[in-house]
Amino acid sequence: MQAGEYLIETRGLSRRFGRQVAVADLNLLVPAAGVYGFLGPNGAGKTTAIRMLLGLIRPDAGEVRLFGQPLMSNHRALMSRVGALVEAPSLYPHLTGRENLEVTRRLLGSPRALIDVALETIRMTRDADRRVREYSLGMRQRLGLALALLNKPQLLILDEPTNGLDPAGIHEMRDLIRRLPEEFGVTVFLSSHLLSEVEQIAGHIGIIHESRLLFQGTLAELQQKQQTELAVGVTRPEEAMACLREAGWSVAQRDGLLSVVAKAPEDAARINRLLVDHRLDVFHLALSQQSLEDIFLTLTR
Amino acid sequence: MLSSELIFLLRALHAELLKLKRTLAFRVIFVLPFFIALLQFFVIWRTKKFPADFNLWQTHATNSFQIWAIFMMPLLIALETALLNGIEHADKQWKHLFALPVPRHSIYFSKFITAAGLILASTLVLALLIVIVGVVATSLRPELVSSSLRAATSSVGATGSSVGAGPSGAGSLRYFGLGVVPYFWIAKLALEVWLASWLIIAIHTWISMRWAGFPIPLGAGIGGTFFALFAASAAIGKYYPWLLPMNLFLDGRFTTALVLGIGGGILATLLGCFEFVRRDVS
Numbered sequence: 001m002q003a004g005e006y007l008i009e010t011r012g013l014s015r016r017f018g019r020q021v022a023v024a025d026l027n028l029l030v031p032a033a034g035v036y037g038f039l040g041p042n043g044a045g046k047t048t049a050i051r052m053l054l055g056l057i058r059p060d061a062g063e064v065r066l067f068g069q070p071l072m073s074n075h076r077a078l079m080s081r082v083g084a085l086v087e088a089p090s091l092y093p094h095l096t097g098r099e100n101l102e103v104t105r106r107l108l109g110s111p112r113a114l115i116d117v118a119l120e121t122i123r124m125t126r127d128a129d130r131r132v133r134e135y136s137l138g139m140r141q142r143l144g145l146a147l148a149l150l151n152k153p154q155l156l157i158l159d160e161p162t163n164g165l166d167p168a169g170i171h172e173m174r175d176l177i178r179r180l181p182e183e184f185g186v187t188v189f190l191s192s193h194l195l196s197e198v199e200q201i202a203g204h205i206g207i208i209h210e211s212r213l214l215f216q217g218t219l220a221e222l223q224q225k226q227q228t229e230l231a232v233g234v235t236r237p238e239e240a241m242a243c244l245r246e247a248g249w250s251v252a253q254r255d256g257l258l259s260v261v262a263k264a265p266e267d268a269a270r271i272n273r274l275l276v277d278h279r280l281d282v283f284h285l286a287l288s289q290q291s292l293e294d295i296f297l298t299l300t301r
Numbered sequence: 302m303l304s305s306e307l308i309f310l311l312r313a314l315h316a317e318l319l320k321l322k323r324t325l326a327f328r329v330i331f332v333l334p335f336f337i338a339l340l341q342f343f344v345i346w347r348t349k350k351f352p353a354d355f356n357l358w359q360t361h362a363t364n365s366f367q368i369w370a371i372f373m374m375p376l377l378i379a380l381e382t383a384l385l386n387g388i389e390h391a392d393k394q395w396k397h398l399f400a401l402p403v404p405r406h407s408i409y410f411s412k413f414i415t416a417a418g419l420i421l422a423s424t425l426v427l428a429l430l431i432v433i434v435g436v437v438a439t440s441l442r443p444e445l446v447s448s449s450l451r452a453a454t455s456s457v458g459a460t461g462s463s464v465g466a467g468p469s470g471a472g473s474l475r476y477f478g479l480g481v482v483p484y485f486w487i488a489k490l491a492l493e494v495w496l497a498s499w500l501i502i503a504i505h506t507w508i509s510m511r512w513a514g515f516p517i518p519l520g521a522g523i524g525g526t527f528f529a530l531f532a533a534s535a536a537i538g539k540y541y542p543w544l545l546p547m548n549l550f551l552d553g554r555f556t557t558a559l560v561l562g563i564g565g566g567i568l569a570t571l572l573g574c575f576e577f578v579r580r581d582v583s
Binding site for chain 1: 308312313315316319320322323324388391392393394395396397398399400401402403404581582583
């Protein structure tokens with residue numbers, strides 16, 4: 001792969017099921033190294049997009065390129081560099097953890113030693129010879145991750161890997177995923193419906209909502225979209241609102257206070273002066289930063 | 302190019318073998334032939350008087366294989382393919398399998414071959430049980446000794462004539478009558494019945510991959526078998542997939558049954574695969 005290219009690149013990727021549009025004109029750019037968080041509420045089109053990235057379903061329009069090559073004509077070669085865990089892990093409950101890995105190993109024809117490596121990575125060597133039927137949800141999910149890691153992929157695609165896990169399981173899974181880029185040099189493409197899931201581990205973020213990509217960039221770029229909100233308590237709020245709007249501020253009334261979108265903290269002083277100059281008495285003035293979660297919610301509202 | 306395709310297929314078969322571990326799919330190949338053997342045993346044991354020209358091996362083996370061909374084997378095929386593919390539907394394994402650097406058709410062909418292998422194994426188990434039942438019946442009913450010496454079929458030639466030769470055959474009866482069993486002829490019947498069933502296996506492989514769960518695959522199996530019971534006398538029965546194994550035993554249908562069973566089986570597998578590899582995987 002040449003410098004400047006992306007591990008995942010989609011151009012105008014679209015897919016509908018009957019009349020329902022699942023993914024529309026999706027242009028993903030996932031750089032090498034680190035974790036890319038693919039965010040969106042349930043039903044936004046994440047899973048459909050991921051299935052197209054893996055060649056499980058065909059797009060109606062657009063193209064998927066992995067490692068700079070079109071997926072359609074190089075599926076087998078490209079998939080040998082990709083590991084995937086889509087939704088719940090695909091496991092055979094009547095086989096042991098080790099046997100489940102062995103099934104995939106046989107299909108791939110890879111060396112036996114890789115099974116122990118994968119088991120160590122997910123810290124499951126001790127339980128490897130128990131049947132999967134007896135595994136907890138967290139253990140099953142980790143085994144699913146081991147299946148995805150078995151062939152030493154350069155790109156790992158994980159769809160909601162912490163879905164349905166208890167807090168301990170979520171923590172464990174997140175820890176594992178965070179280690180992967182550092183220890184194995186693998187790029188992780190991770191989907192989630194919770195920003196809190198990915199903001200601690202992802203460098204890049206893509207936000208999808210109602211089949212469309214609303215934002216794509218670094219976490220820092222997303223933070224720049226943060227707005228400061230100024231809550232103003234003022235006599236005659238109707239008059240104050242009109243006055244602020246006239247001056248170009250974006251204002252809303254909320255719980256008896258005015259909510260003004262500010263660019264910087266100094267705006268508080270300006271707004272205060274403006275109101276006082278108009279003989280309106282200000283009795284409350286409070287600045288609050290929007291959290292990333294708020295941005296996410298604002299974007300996907 | 303062909304050799305790499307073959308390697309993928311062998312790998313997929315290797316993986317299928319492991320998946321069979323501890324499964325009902327594996328155990329059931331021993332159970333169903335046992336029912337037929339049990340039935341045959343009681344039929345022979347409880348027969349009051351055998352006709353003078355009674356031919357033990359021909360009657361016993363042919364009856365066993367006919368019940369197998371028209372009823373038990375088609376249902377076993379429906380059950381086996383539903384079980385083999387059921388483990389892939391259960392946890393949506395298809396999405397994992399098809400995101401691997403493995404061609405989809407190697408997975409499809411390996412499923413057909415595994416099902417066919419299990420049916421062959423089960424048919425051979427039946428062949429073994431036929432021998433055991435025949436030998437045990439001979440020792441329980443001494444009057445069967447002479448009928449067990451008759452050639453199974455007139456066309457068996459060498460084997461038949463040496464078995465029917467008398468003194469030498471009678472001599473080996475000391476070893477529980479094992480020396481007079483027409484092994485070759487029974488094995489040939491088993492193999493023919495199996496070959497004629499390829500088309501049924503191919504149809505059920507596709508159905509059970511296409512639809513998850515038991516209702517549709519088993520419904521198709523029961524329906525197919527049900528009509529077979531009545532189609533035997535109809536002219537169309539000559540070409541009815543679920544009747545092909547039985548047609549081996551009916552006049553003028555032997556060649557069609559084998560050719561259509563094998564050829565149709567291969568063709569149906571190719572068509573099923575063609576459809577399957579193009580499907581969206583959810």
